[in-house]
Amino acid sequence: MPFIANTDAERQEMLAFLGLDSMQQLWQKAHVPEPEFDFSQLPAGISELEVSRHFNDLAAKNGSGLVSFLGMGHYDHFIPAAVSDVLIQAGFYTSYTPYQPEASQGTLQAIFEWQTAICRLAGMEVANASLYDGGSAIFEALTMSMRSTRRRNEIVVSEAVSPIHRKMLDTYCASLDLKIIPVPARAEKSDIAGILAAVNESTACVIVQYPNVFGSIEDWSSAVAAIKEKGALAVCSAYPTALALLKTPGEMGFDIVIGEGQPLGMPLSFGGPYLGYMCTTNKLLRKMPGRIAGQTTDSRGRTGYVLTLQAREQHIRREQAMSNICSNNNLCAVAALVYMSVLGKEGLREVASLCHDKAAYARQRLSAIPGVEALGDSPFFNEFVLQLPTDAKPLLAELLKKGYAAGVPLGKYYPGRERQLLVAVTEKRDKAEIDLLAESLEALL
Amino acid sequence: MKLIFDKSVNGRRGVRLPASDVPAAELPQALLRSQAAELPEVSELDAVRHFTLLGRQNMGVDTNFYPLGSCTMKYNPKINERLSALPGFSELHPMLAQLPEGIDYCQGALQVLYETEKLLAQTCGFADATLQPMAGAHGELTAVMMFAAYLKAKGETRRKIMLIPDSAHGTNPASAAMAGFTCKEIASNADGDLDLDELKKALNDEVAGIMLTTPNTLGFYESAVAEVVALVKQAGGLAYCDGANLNAILGRIRPGDLGFDAMHINTHKTLSTPHGGGGPGSGPVCVAARLEPFLPQPKVYKNKDGSYGLSEDSAQSIGYIAPYYGNFSVILRAYAYLLMCGGDGFQRISENAVLNANYVRERLAPWYEQNYERSCMHECVLSASRQGAKGVRALDIAKALLDKGFHAPTVYFPLIVPEALMIEPAETESKQTLDDFCEAMIDIAKQAEENPEALKNAPLSTPVGRLDEVGAARNPILRA
Structure with missing residues (x-):
């Protein structure tokens, strides 16, 4: 049996120390009944070499060689080697929650640095140590808004927020005493007038996405002011890479900024783990869920870091806690911090610029195909909507066969948009790939 | 340690990106952020060294026995990462x-x-x-x-x-x-x-x-x-x-x-x-x-x-x-x-986890209070109430263990055991490690009798000593 140190002789010695002859006696002393199930029905254990072969076979059954234009919240960005190297260091990946701060300064300082970096990127005052993902982070922002606005229980959600995140929200809210008020998008834009019209004295918060799910960049400054005027909170789910270029949610006045941190150095890995980030204002700090690291000093005056403001959390407050969350996606937050450090102030801007430039080229190139139209006239970041002459689905299937995951068909999430394709372009795509996609698509029409 | 931001030098670059092969596209000025985000400006080496040194300030299962109760800190097989x-x-x-x-x-x-x-x-x-x-x-x-x-x-x-x-x-x-x-x-x-x-x-x-x-x-x-x-x-x-x-x-x-x-x-x-x-x-x-x-x-x-x-x-x-x-x-x-592990391996895991915990429990029984007289499963919950008579708390014992090269057990949980020390060895640890840990716990128990004040100063061997948690909460500094 792998991963177990003690030999039979040592086990016998330990049992003897307990005054026992057999493990059987120890199970009895611990009141554990005999097994009912015969575990030998399950497959027998295999070696490291065999499991490696099996995994290589499974991995080969996946289409990893595809040229991907898939996005809608999770993106195929380049990850520098230094990021994954740091993550396999013993101190980061084999440690646990920093319950003993003196033996966990590495994790605690890294969280403090992560909080700093994400606040600077989002233009906000404070951040937590991270949440599970961008979708669950929206729910945490929702409950935080309800706590912060007292009895208010209506939540206005733009339908230009990721439909996947909105589905998660529906699940989490099913048994709660609140009402979600969805506001349909107008073409490729958020319906700002419709959103403002839905805000009333019961509204706890308004949730929007930036850039929105169709890729459009919208300036929310005056809408945020109007939302706050009515006593509601303004919540923004933001694509962190885009924030290296764009006006920050902080500059626009948002109260809570959350989002999916996967683009900051996490592989796509078929759904996770990813990284929920959350930033807010000093005013709302004590309503924020999740772990927070803070700076302090030791008895000799040396600077150190601890988990702080823990009275908000489940292990102290139990059912009155701000959330049930216990973990943070720490290793993912460390990945994001290393990513932001090795790319740096200029590097992250370059990534964002490359994304935008390549998306602009792809949009122009693809919409030059007869019968294909790029929708909307809003500025966009790295994602845009293409209208195809026929249903998107069969075309996508054909393009897959040619090696392109050409985009996300919107009809599944937005009835009526069956001919539309959401195309995402990152710095990893080159001009030749975009040209070849365009040629392949044109050949199919 | 200095923050990564404090190691920043204006204009220094880390990882290089490919040159663009498409025309530059402009975004309207009104939609751009007014100032670049002040992220670190460091070389790749600066960053790698910073994070490698930070990682070394943590105890982990790969470097230390980590008997954190309720957390099952077993070995993480390397093949899984690959x-x-x-x-x-x-x-x-x-x-x-x-x-x-x-x-x-x-x-x-x-x-x-x-x-x-x-x-x-x-x-x-x-x-x-x-x-x-x-x-x-x-x-x-x-x-x-x-x-x-x-x-x-x-x-x-x-x-x-x-x-x-x-x-x-x-x-x-x-x-x-x-x-x-x-x-x-x-x-x-x-x-x-x-x-x-x-x-x-x-x-x-x-x-x-x-x-x-x-x-x-x-x-x-x-x-x-x-x-x-x-x-x-x-x-x-x-x-x-x-x-x-x-x-x-x-x-x-x-x-x-x-x-x-x-x-x-x-x-x-x-x-x-x-x-x-x-x-x-x-x-x-x-x-x-x-x-x-x-x-x-x-x-x-x-x-x-x-x-x-x-x-x-x-x-x-x-x-x-x-x-x-x-x-x-x-x-x-x-x-x-x-x-x-396979179906045949599962019981070996629980057997060894339970045996390891009972072994530790029995070895420490003469030295630490046990609120319940019964065999345990994968973890044993001791109480520092006896040491409490000398003014030594579970927290002091936890800190003293850090000086001896062991991560501390979970302390003050479950809530219904006063001064709880919750020890979970996990099945991947050997008898030798458990013996070393028990010796350390026994040393600490003796010290609590003979020189309790010294335990209040622990840990001394970690990068920082006991930190002012009350101050951290009263005057939160949550970012640079």
């Missing part, structure tokens, strides 16, 4: 499976999900499982949301009370509250088991169910666990098993056989996936047949021809709880571990 990083898995966009015919390009990944679900359901004695929950507490939430949906479907929405033992993890009541339940605490008895009389008094037609950690957080196998489950179910409630301590019963007891309706598994505890300094975890949930229709979506299934698909057509499903299929690369590691 396998989960295979490009065939790591580069796979989850949306690919949602494209028309995209499912053909994800068959290996879907097979992993399908087989892991089946293995977990079989190992724990349930009808089916979901791998979507992104952590243990998220698994708890998922399960109690399924309870709520089940009760609603049966028209029993008056059932709003969730029973929770006083020894439970804080996540249990917090998860129940998030799913709209109100919590009622049930006391433990003098033996460390749930008090059956208290339970019977609490049962009525407003009870939705119970959340029971098995074995419990005192490290005991509840003698009457099957009876507790039966009582709750007879009263019309559902029974939830908090599987945080599954490591103690793996390959011996299946919670499904005890009658539980659902349980979560912490892969980062029982199934060897890394703790990562606090996450990411993964919290699969197993369910009995009556809860199957309520499982989250999308759900993986196997066709007659051996291929795999995803369905979203259960009208009763609670819906999406993760963006896609859960923390897939964590699940890959758990799957590799399950295959390597």
